Amino acid sequence: MxxxxxxxxxxxSLNAAVAALCLFTQMGVSPARAAEESRxxxxxxxxxxxxxxxxxxxxxxxxxxxxxxxxxxxxxxxxAQRMVQDHxxxxxxxxxxxxxxxASLPSTTTTSEGKEATHLEKLSGADFDxxxxxxxxxxxxxxxKEFQKASNNVKDPDLKAFAANTLPILQEHLQMAxxxxxxxxxxxx
Numbered sequence: 001m002x003x004x005x006x007x008x009x010x011x012x013s014l015n016a017a018v019a020a021l022c023l024f025t026q027m028g029v030s031p032a033r034a035a036e037e038s039r040x041x042x043x044x045x046x047x048x049x050x051x052x053x054x055x056x057x058x059x060x061x062x063x064x065x066x067x068x069x070x071x072x073x074x075x076x077x078x079x080a081q082r083m084v085q086d087h088x089x090x091x092x093x094x095x096x097x098x099x100x101x102x103a104s105l106p107s108t109t110t111t112s113e114g115k116e117a118t119h120l121e122k123l124s125g126a127d128f129d130x131x132x133x134x135x136x137x138x139x140x141x142x143x144x145k146e147f148q149k150a151s152n153n154v155k156d157p158d159l160k161a162f163a164a165n166t167l168p169i170l171q172e173h174l175q176m177a178x179x180x181x182x183x184x185x186x187x188x189x
Contacts, residue, residue: 040102046156047103049146049163054094054105056143059113060087066120067132076129079136079180086173090166097158126184133181140174 039047060083067080098105116135123131147170150163 038104038106040098040104041156042098042101042103042159043155046154046159049150049154050094050098050103050159051105052146053150053163053166054091054098055113056139056146057087057091057094059116060084060139061091062113062117063120063132063135066117067128070120070124070128071132072125073129073180073184075180075183076133079176080132082176083136083173086169090169093162093166097162100158101156129184130181133177133184136177137174137181140170140177143170144174 042050064080064083064087068077068084071077071080095105120128120132120135144167147163147167151160151167154160154163
């Protein structure tokens with residue numbers, strides 16, 4: 001049996017969805033059209049790559065800032081500072097391309113980004129260093145694959161050039177992450 005609170009929350013959620021639909025309709029914009037407008041001149045697949053890359057960069061920046069403060073290893077701190085620097089630059093370039101294409105980026109982050117930050121915030125010392133570097137290796141392997149794919153498949157020439165130009169930097173980050181990870185774990189790189 002639903003409680004009165006559960007019913008009220010369901011009712012309010014439904015009303016919010018209806019209100020948003022009415023607002024779009026009054027403005028002469030369907031929800032599908034609103035989504036199209038946020039991607040500007042980009043195809044849906046190109047826009048998805050841009051949004052995913054933007055969120056990945058934002059996560060690298062956020063986790064890098066955390067690691068610059070919490071890491072006990074100077075090598076990890078140095079790596080983290082490089083992540084903040086390079087991924088900030090990449091996001092600035094990406095934002096410029098997105099803006100030129102008449103698109104806009106969503107301001108929300110993904111739940112996986114938040115979960116990783118929450119996990120790392122609870123750690124300290126060598127445990128933090130090992131967990132952060134382990135995540136960086138996994139994350140950069142995934143990023144390299146995504147950017148390799150985008151370098152071949154993205155249709156927009158500016159976004160394609162961004163992917164192709166960023167790929168070698170991500171490959172360098174992966175190599176640095178693997179070396180730093182080996183250092184903090186006490187194994188040979």
